[in-house]
Amino acid sequence: MELVVALLTSVLILAGSAFALVAAIGLNRLPDIYSRMHAASKAGTVGSGLLLLAVGLHSGDIAVLARALAGFFFFVLTAPVSAHLLAMASLRAGYSMANQSACNEMSPVNNE
Amino acid sequence: MIIYVLSLMLAIIWVAITGSATIHNLVFGFALAAAALWIVRDEMSATGYLLRLGRILSLVLLFFKELALSAWKVAVLVTRRNMDVKPGIFAFPLTVDRDFEITLLANLITLTPGTMSVDVSKDRKFLYVHAIDCSNVEATKREIADGFERKIIEAFR
Numbered sequence: 706m707e708l709v710v711a712l713l714t715s716v717l718i719l720a721g722s723a724f725a726l727v728a729a730i731g732l733n734r735l736p737d738i739y740s741r742m743h744a745a746s747k748a749g750t751v752g753s754g755l756l757l758l759a760v761g762l763h764s765g766d767i768a769v770l771a772r773a774l775a776g777f778f779f780f781v782l783t784a785p786v787s788a789h790l791l792a793m794a795s796l797r798a799g800y801s802m803a804n805q806s807a808c809n810e811m812s813p814v815n816n817e
Numbered sequence: 818m819i820i821y822v823l824s825l826m827l828a829i830i831w832v833a834i835t836g837s838a839t840i841h842n843l844v845f846g847f848a849l850a851a852a853a854l855w856i857v858r859d860e861m862s863a864t865g866y867l868l869r870l871g872r873i874l875s876l877v878l879l880f881f882k883e884l885a886l887s888a889w890k891v892a893v894l895v896t897r898r899n900m901d902v903k904p905g906i907f908a909f910p911l912t913v914d915r916d917f918e919i920t921l922l923a924n925l926i927t928l929t930p931g932t933m934s935v936d937v938s939k940d941r942k943f944l945y946v947h948a949i950d951c952s953n954v955e956a957t958k959r960e961i962a963d964g965f966e967r968k969i970i971e972a973f974r
Binding site for chain 2: 728730731734735736747752786
């Protein structure tokens with residue numbers, strides 16, 4: 706039983722770190738701020754969620770697990786809001802999209 | 818909507834009063850709150866509470882599936898040697914019109930594969946969505962309308 710928990714914890718930690726790494730690589734490689742927020746908001750959320758789950762599981766304490774799950778819950782709640790606000794703010798500040806962008810249906814009125 | 822906030826609040830109060838902050842106790846508190854609200858259902862007009870709870874759960878499940886899928890897609894995308902993306906912003910025509918529903922939809926869109934909500938038009942008819950792959954906008958729009966938007970309408974109307 707202990708072995709199973711240890712294995713599960715290690716898998717969760719490795720997967721979480723891998724997603725955090727992917728988020729960092731994405732921030733570096735993607736062409737503009739809007740695309741970069743994709744990597745930060747999605748891979749980042751899943752990465753930290755898996756790490757929090759690993760902490761809760763490793764502790765073997767239901768109170769710690771509950772707090773870890775609450776932390777994940779708030780991450781899910783706040784990550785999209787911050788990504789959305791950053792994207793909106795950079796749009797208002799006039800950051801243009803990358804050259805290879807395929808479409809832009811943004812109405813100019815909202816752009817101001 | 819008010820009834821879910823209410824039962825969650827009652828559940829949290831239950832946890833605070835009983836003084837044990839465990840998941841079990843929170844679930845138990847939630848069940849108690851549901852039962853208490855069920856007793857006063859005529860005054861609250863909260864019929865079909867369980868049915869709605871089921872639909873909300875199905876929305877939550879869909880969300881976690883999409884979240885996992887989207888993180889995986891980002892991982893595949895950024896580790897490809899030749900990263901050829903065609904990002905762009907498209908306008909998604911909204912069917913939902915209440916503030917709470919638009920907020921929920923926008924948040925769900927942000928955490929699902931390849932899309933991120935940027936802004937809402939002033940008349941609340943359109944949601945501006947940034948997509949990392951903008952080569953097939955119509956398909957993406959259909960996916961959102963048939964997926965999350967329909968589920969939100971089912972769960973909260």
